[in-house]
Amino acid sequence: MLLAKVIGTVVASAKSARTDGLKMLILQPLDLEGSPKGSYVVAFDAVGAGDGEVVLYAAGSSARQTPATDGRPADATIFAIVDTWEVGGFVKYDKSAAG
Amino acid sequence: MLLAKVIGTVVASAKSARTDGLKMLILQPLDLEGSPKGSYVVAFDAVGAGDGEVVLYAAGSSARQTPATDGRPADATIFAIVDTWEVGGFVKYDKSAAG
């Protein structure tokens, strides 16, 4: 799984019925310092993430292992909103302290 | 999932029977500004996308999670035609305004 920030949304009216009711969010993956790293991905949202929030997403078939995305054409799903992460004993991100 | 533009088609007569009736479209993945990014992919079409349209596709096993592609050798499937996407509050693409 990777850390990412919610930076946008995609809207589509003509789509597979199996995606009904799912919100499609644009994610910017982050490195461990919280800086953007790599290219965007569009993910389904299984946890009610909001714009600007830092999340964890799963890719591949594991993206279908939430009640919201079971049996859906989901190759990326947000399954957690991150509170904190630490590396080597240093807190690198703390949601309560973030802007 | 990634944003992409339909740029072409592939035709094959000698093929696995499990692909019968599926249209094979050539996609050019897009970055968030709508510019080409990365290499093409050939995808099955589950939504009736047309040439030049901007779509979303799923990769891997999730590409089989549409009625059209269930049980098919599909590792990429178009599951939505994009209306709009926005990043940081700015509309980056609006189908109704696009050329």
Place this chain on the structure above:
Amino acid sequence: MLLAKVIGTVVASAKSARTDGLKMLILQPLDLEGSPKGSYVVAFDAVGAGDGEVVLYAAGSSARQTPATDGRPADATIFAIVDTWEVGGFVKYDKSAAG
């Protein structure tokens, strides 16, 4: 799925019984101009492709979605022999005109 050209074969006598009867072909992926792009892949053949032919292959679990490869350790399978492809209205490849 990607376009590729059959460029060789692999032979193995000591192998999992689940691969019995499957031909293992070496593929060179192609770009949309038909030029080699990226590294080779070894694929199982589900359509009787011959040396030098241009094919489509599926990767990942979708490579097991043909009668020939069901339940086999196949992460790449040729499922179609390409007749033509076109991009932006231009025919980029036509089997009947090739070689």
Place this chain on the structure above:
Amino acid sequence: MLLAKVIGTVVASAKSARTDGLKMLILQPLDLEGSPKGSYVVAFDAVGAGDGEVVLYAAGSSARQTPATDGRPADATIFAIVDTWEVGGFVKYDKSAAG
């Protein structure tokens, strides 16, 4: 599977119920000399790995093939704590000798 070192943890309170009870660890993949190589990954822990330990993790759907991660949105799971590895007859890592 890849060799990696546990370098941190991620904490999330708002998350899919299917991740309850799973520890999320940050891994730094290693090359065969034991040096960092490539980008971090967040993995679920199926073996009780501790900070600084060298582990093996599986990616993709195989990350769900442990009792701890079955049916979970896990695309990376630690399934072993490494004792030793050797390349070409030379021991490259020995846990009992490591700092």
Place this chain on the structure above:
Amino acid sequence: MLLAKVIGTVVASAKSARTDGLKMLILQPLDLEGSPKGSYVVAFDAVGAGDGEVVLYAAGSSARQTPATDGRPADATIFAIVDTWEVGGFVKYDKSAAG
């Protein structure tokens, strides 16, 4: 699937019970000339491959499609020991002639 050479082994005593009895080998992927290409991978062995042997391995969920790896957290499995491969009519590798 990719060609690779067995170059080492990994030993782990603290591991998921689902990996019991499986040998973990370190593979160096090869290009079509038989030279090392790309980074190592750790694979389970389903065919009794020995050190220095040239093998084929499958990645992803297909790595679980052997009797030895069914239901195991295997994202890479050796399923064949290579006898020969040829490209464009030229034999690039022949086990019986190799070192």
